[in-house]
Amino acid sequence: MMLVEQTTVPGAALPVADFKHHLRLGTGFADDGVQDTVLEAFLRAAISAIEARTGKALIARDFSWTLTAWRDLGAQALPLAPVSALTTLTITDRLGGEEVVDPSRYRLELDQHRPRLVATGFTLPVIPVGGSAVIGFTAGFGPAWGDVPADLAQAVFLLAARFYEDRGTGQGEAEMPAGVAALIARYRPVRLFGGGVL
Template identity: 35%
Template sequence: MTPLALEPPVEEPVSLDEARSFLRLDQADEYDLLAMLLTAARLMVEAACGRCLVDQHWRIVVDRWPQEGEIRLPLSPVSAILAARVYDQAGLAQPIDPAALSLESLSDPPLIRIAGGVPTPGRDHGAIEIDVVAGFGPAATDVPAPLRQAVLRLAARWFEERGDVASRDARALPVPIAALLAPYRRARL
């Protein structure tokens, strides 16, 4: 199973104005840097806790339908299935009836259950594509406050301590930021 990012979120979980206020930053010449750090911090927080923050579109690619009839998604939370298709032997995408798949968004990990007849894939690899919306909601305010605070504090840390701090944080997040993420980490087996 391969998750592919199709569209990033339309906004970051922390706005540039919120970060500027937090840092007490008035110089406009640093705004682009701060915006880039906010995006990088969101990506780091998403990777560390295994959750998408603000709604974004992803494509899940699988080779074949699972025998047990359910696909455990590598993304969380997932709120909707946008589209699904199966590639036939000629390499043409055949749409899947939306009623054939059901999303169990409250399970962790989220599950897609095969609820009806689905076409048989016509190729061995990358035969099934399912497009989903992953995230806590479309707005920054939908993201839990501790996760927003982690993004803000991580971006502020990188802004204030420029240099190698980001590469150190990639190996192990600072304890106060890791503590904010702890309740939201996806269990990995």
């Protein structure tokens, strides 16, 4: 399985100015924007870390997910949430031949934690031996930073601040800081049945 981010978080969606206030950086100087690139990088790193821990895309963007078999013939849980749209489903055979599946054959089952691609008939399209399915979808709470839930937004700021404070010291923690872990706890997926995610 391979998840690929097709579009990135646009720079305009990142709350660099708010993050500066969070860090209490000085303002009113001629070189106010000199650290913007560095602050944006720390915000992106923190967003990626929070998304990896929670399985939630914070800012809406497009993804493609390639898999070689369905876990359930009638439905397939998607690797990220929340998903707002399924954009494509393509079946590829072992020789590279592609079939774009008619959208009437599947639908999106919305769920805050585990949205699913669901067959409208009895089963999802067959993935041939040696072939794959590529699901295109849009995931994220919304296109703007204001769409991100307040607790996740605060977790990003706390983690980005830790990255900023620890830069170049080599004293980073392997685990999430306690405050960040507490803020993201309710968004983390529950693992049951030998590691399967619900």
